[in-house]
Amino acid sequence: MSQLNAAARAPLDSRAKMIEFHEVHKYYGDYHALRGISATIREGEFFSLLGPSGCGKTTLLRTIAGFEDISSGAVLIDGKDMSDVAPNKRPTNMVFQSYAIFPHLTVGENVGFGLRRDPRSKAEKAKAVEEALEMVGLKGYGARAAHALSGGQRQRVALARALILKPKVLLLDEPLSALDKKIREQMQVELIKLQREVGITFVLVTHDQEEALVMSDRIAVMFEGEIAQLADPETLYRRPNSRRVADFIGVMNFLPAQILGEAAGHVQLEVGGLGRFEVTEEQASARASGAEPVVGFRPETLTILYEGQQAHDREAPATIDEVVYYGDMTYYDVKLDGVDAPVRISMRNVFGRPVLDVGTRTRVAWSAGALVLFR
Amino acid sequence: MKFSSLKGYAFLYLVFLYAPIVLLPVFAFNSGTIIAFPLKGFTLDWFRDLFANQTLGLALKNSLIIAVSTSILSTTLGVFAARASTRFKFPGKTGVMGLIMLPLVLPEIIIASSLLVVLLAVGMPLSLFTVILGHTLMATPYAIAVLNAAFSSLDRSLEEAAYDLGETKWSTFRLIILPLVTPGIISSALMSFTISLDEFIVAFSLAGKETTLPIYIFSQLRFPKQIPMIMALGTCLVVASIVLLATAEYFRRRGLAKTGAKDTGGFL
Missing domain, CATH: 2.40.50.140 (Nucleic acid-binding proteins)
Structure with a gap:
């Protein structure tokens, strides 16, 4: 499945750097949540942060969005240092774990929420909303009440709402964890196709190793605030660099x-x-x-x-x-x-x-x- | 159906609770001046007296000014406090919140007398304004309790999502948070209004020469002749309360239906 994603595109190394972490540290009081993260995510890459809960993967994602300040180091997006840039000024949009659909608005109002400050005419914005809904397979849902949607549909609304702003980076915080198995597997494939279609850099946080293997171009496996291994899915699976990574990804037999x-x-x-x-x-x-x-x-x-x-x-x-x-x-x-x-x-x-x-x-x-x- | 002892208890409980209220309109329309059975005849005289009474009119006006101001002030303060306590962490938060909520359990007579001492000490003349201050002090903890529930049921990522989508912190508050806590704000405003409207001790201590509705009613209870008119007044207040509560409940339910939120209990 990762081959489906990686096929027929420019090799990663030749692409521009989209996100750069330089020695990123984050402390919550005495707790050292991120311990010197350095990594580069390339343009158009489907990148996953994988690890058990409490490993710092969500914190790292939120430093990209700007919801978490970093204690030291630097986060660059498209070559620009983001330290003084607020979340509403960053070229990133996020799909939240809870989807964060605004319950008092319709589906269309939710999707068009980010266009409020857009100078385009009402008709053009309505067209953009309709296109975004069509892209996620919810054509004609615009007038519905957002709170009446199913989990999978909310997920799509959250995607459309984030993608309508054409961000340079789309951040996904455990977007599929609340869905049941069948819909989750279906959404995995749809997300891969969507990412190829829009060509935007996706950064996904997940604790589900299978999900990461299926969807990603590359995966950073994190433990205790550090990246334990950063590699493509096949390398990660076949050549884990430590016993801990091997245990976390799939099943591995060990003999002395x-x-x-x-x-x-x-x-x-x-x-x-x-x-x-x-x-x-x-x-x-x-x-x-x-x-x-x-x-x-x-x-x-x-x-x-x-x-x-x-x-x-x-x-x-x-x-x-x-x-x-x-x-x-x-x-x-x-x-x-x-x-x-x-x-x-x-x-x-x-x-x-x-x-x-x-x-x-x-x-x-x-x-x-x-x-x-x-x- | 078997008339179990539990049902009997429930029945007696309701009688105890509502019989006095049911008696209000009964005697308000009774032509006799003595509050006792048997009833004499039907009259609207007491209501005529009521509407002709200028002192009462003034007391009602004062009470409405105080109650509306208290409602607005305590709900506004409550919104700030509830927001702060549900969204932010800061040193001494537990202590500060505890102190804010303390008037909930303080006897009113203590609040009234200590406020009086302080106001006299700083030389502030007693007026409707001082009553508003006292009532706001009393109603704010209730407002915070109601609003805390509304604010803490908000998913924090809703705010982050709006911020992420390009809104400022203020426009996020206006576009997302405020509409979603509106049912709580209505409840809080209504509760503060009611607390203030029928409050006697603080009003009596801090009103100076002014009269509020409870003070007026209390002063008239000494004159048996006036009691049927007070019954008529009580009837009007009961009807007004029911209308007010029903309206508020209607808007609250409509708000819930619009957001698809779970009904966690309102007034009715």
Whole structure:
């Protein structure tokens, strides 16, 4: 899905800088909410701030909008320092978590609210409102009372109201968290399409790693006021730079590893259940959370082999410990021989291939190239 | 249907509450001068006396001036205080708010006598104005209590959204906050008005030579001859209160319907 978004556009590095954070610190009294954030968001980028609650992601978003002053450092938008610019003078607009739809106004009045100071004629403004509503799929809703709308519709009104001003940056604070799963997934796709259509830089705050992976060009994963990793979704998923990021994004299995030696850009390892093998230095650059090195691998990088199937690379004997059936997928918790803790394997269900029972002896296919070493 | 003891209690409660009010119009239209059954006959004389009474007219005018001023002043002060207490954090906030709300629990006689001492000490002559000051002091805590509820139910991001969309802080207040707290403002104004209109002790202490409605009524209770006219006056006041409350409730409900807010209880 991120490919859908990134496709057929100028590469990020060649685009102009839209938002720059230079060593941004924010204190609330003694509490150090932002600890030296430095990052650059490019023009037309769909950028996400991802992290658990209290990590500072919303605070950082609000420093872009101007709702939070920063204690030190600088925030630049389109090359201009924003320190003395009030929120109503910034080239940004925001979609709030609660949508903040004005309940005493109609849908049309809500969407046209930002045009009050626009010198255009009434008819031109009405046309702009109608266009904005059409863009978010609410054509003809202008005269309705805003408070009578559903959650998804409010979300669209909030989007139209922010986009009608043609901001350089659209800020979205957990915009989908209040919607139920089906509508949320639908809105994710619509947001991506909308962003490509208008070409405006989107900065999204979310605690939902799946949402961030689906929508973003790049993601900044934040913990405790710091950016832990800033990368595109695929890099983040495949090559997390720390155990903490790996835990936060998707599911990752961890097995204790013993480092036998390093030579010629490779690290030799011994891992219980998998045996001796080597990984590249690139795979070995992630930080562990403790002193003990571990290898991590995603559930889909392992495959359960059925009778007569051959592994492409390596295989390990195992026993199935738990089976969770999801319809399209089955999750198996399997115990590799010689390892007590089970590892999770996800298998796409294929017609004609039975779901295996608990206790079945099996073989697991794996490949050293899919592992990450945390040390 | 079974007539349970709980229902009986509720019935007696309502009788106790409303019987005196029901008796008001009954005796207001009774031609006898003594407030007792059996009733004698129908008359409109007491109402004629009422409207012909110039002292009463003056007292009513004074009371309305005081009540309207008190209503406007305490609601305005209440808006500032409620806004400050719901939106901002500042050192000593709890203490300041506590002190503002204190008149709620202070006996009126204490407020009245201490105000009198202070006013005499600073040499301010007693007048309608001093009554307005005293009533504002008493009504403001009630206004704040009502307005606090209205302001704290506002989503703060509404304000930020308007600010974000290019409005100034003042125009945001005017365009977004004020319309949304209007039901609260109506409630507050009405409550302050009512508190002031029937207040006796502070008015009696601070009015100097002026007369307000409660002072006038109290002074007339000594003359049995005047009591039927007071009944007529009471009847008029009850009707006026009902009309006023119904109007306010109508506007409050209309405001709620327009914003789709949940009804958290009004007057009726």
